[in-house]
Amino acid sequence: MYDILVVDDDLFALALLEEQLKDYGDFFTPVYASNGKEAIEILGQVEISLLVTDLIMPGEINGWHLIEYIENFHPNIPIVVITGCKDEEKVTALEGRVREILLKPIRVKQLVKIVTNILNEDIASGNLKGVSVGSFLQLLEMDEKTCLLEVGTSPRNKGLLYIHQGKLYDAEYGDLQEYEAACRLIAMDNVSFKIKALPKLEIRRRIKGELMSIIMDAMKLKDEVKLCELELPPQTNDGEQRHRVFEGDWHQSVRDDDDEEDDPIIMPTAQPPRATEVAEQDRVPPQPSCSAEGCTGNLESILERLRGIKGYKGSGIMDFSGETLASDCLDSNLNLARAGAVFNDVFRSAQETAATSGLHVCNELTLKTRDFVIILCASGDASVVPFHLIAILDKDGNQALTRIQLAKIIPLAAQELN
Known part of the structure; x- marks a missing residue:
């Protein structure tokens, strides 16, 4: 599965893209950022296979700066530009530096076709940099x-x-x-x-x-x-690997849906912001239960993955009663156990209300105080043993990257708990 990074300060456009790109989750997973600074933080912690970016964005890092950063530090990541910039000369100057330039308004299916074509071209040529x-x-x-x-x-x-x-x-x-x-x-x-x-x-x-x-x-x-630097094991006696061949061929398949009916158009307009969410992860098969002591240690190690995120204060894994199964706290003034229990009750109430109201299951909740942001999410179908995750950031913390990492933590924690 590919992770593609989509960057646009128009949060309405991001929300529309998020809704429509869910249909293509079998091929790639979109990761969203609302500005260039947040995009660079994500690039440092997530394997990105393709970048889709706007050009005109507020802050120190606009689209042109982000493209220059990619060229210097991630030259193997292909770039697609979507922009409403009216300066034809500045846009044309990007030709040869990026793979595609799309002028707003664009159709989502047009963008998807370009993205899948680029990814499939890389597969056919064997150029798969940034893909695990x-x-x-x-x-x-x-x-x-x-x-x-x-x-x-x-x-x-x-x-x-x-x-x-x-x-x-x-x-x-x-x-x-x-x-x-x-x-x-x-x-x-x-x-x-x-x-x-x-x-x-x-x-x-x-x-x-x-x-x-x-x-x-x-x-x-x-x-x-810690297989960070794998070494080649000794060769077989004849110095060659066995080559067993089987019937088959290799060809690429690209989504080629020219039907533009009900295809949303991304316009260069500003609308009220809407929080983005991370796509649900694949279900993890049940694994043998671990001992309480060993399981807690492994869970805490998993939570430490969040430590590199900007503004991170602490996190925890809780059962549905609010009991903390594992925690990781960097702020000595933060009573994570009490915060987790209280906010866990709020989350359960939101889930029950959603269910009784005929809404979809509530799998994520974001709460804000004056100085902090609290993100809660549920294990859902990823785990036989249900649990909640809580992450606490300061008010300027990177919420997008936190959601990405929480989505990756869920199957790992489920494996330990099931």
Whole structure:
């Protein structure tokens, strides 16, 4: 799955994009920022595969500054510009520096077609910078692709993943084979990919289980042994990896829906702001329960992922009664246990009210005090054992990035609790 970053100070436009892009969540996940500064913070903590940005934005970092930042620090991220800028000369000067320039008003389907075409072009050329192994495997699974995928960080540090109709059949990494090799390859960072077409030969499925379960095991292994710099295991006796080939071909599929009926238009207008939300994560299969002491330690370690966010004060995981299962607090003056219990009751009340009123289930709630912002979210279908997450920021904290990280924490916490 790809993460694409959408930046626009028009919060009404962002809200409209968020609503419409949900239909394309099987291919990419949009991440939203309302200004250039917030976008740079997200780029530092999230693997972004493509940037969509406006040009005219208030603050120190406008769209032109953001494009220059991408060119200097993330040159492999393709850029799409959407703008209502009337200065034709300044807009034209961006040609050659960005992949596409769209003038507002634009249609959402027009933007989606351009984004998917760019991502698919990168796949076809093997240029997959900024894409994790797990995300790419999920894309192959979704499209039921058949291929031999070579994954590596260097010519001497690489392995093979055998994919048949989207299913992971086998893997090789030096002397490692099957499930263990797959986990090691999926845990790699900053990889390059090569997709190989091979002669016809039947392949046996040696790796069982769902892909998401394998990815979660790989991430857990990565956290435990700190596989930040993976080394190539010893080669096999003949110095070559086994090459088992199976029937299949490789082709790309691009959404090509020219039907413009009910396709919203993004206009260059300012409207009242609306808070954005993060797309729900895939359901995580139940895992064996852990001991209370070990589980708490793992949960607290998971919460520490929030520490790098601007304005972060503390966070907690609670059951539905308001009891704190794990917490992480950076502010000694903050009574996180009491705050969590009180706001947990408020959240439960909001959920019950939504349910009895015939509204959709309330999975997220944002509360603001004079100096702080409190974000609460529910585990929902991601966990057999239901729980709530709470994160507390100062009033200038990065709420967008907090929501992104909370969405990623939910399946990890669910794995520990189930």
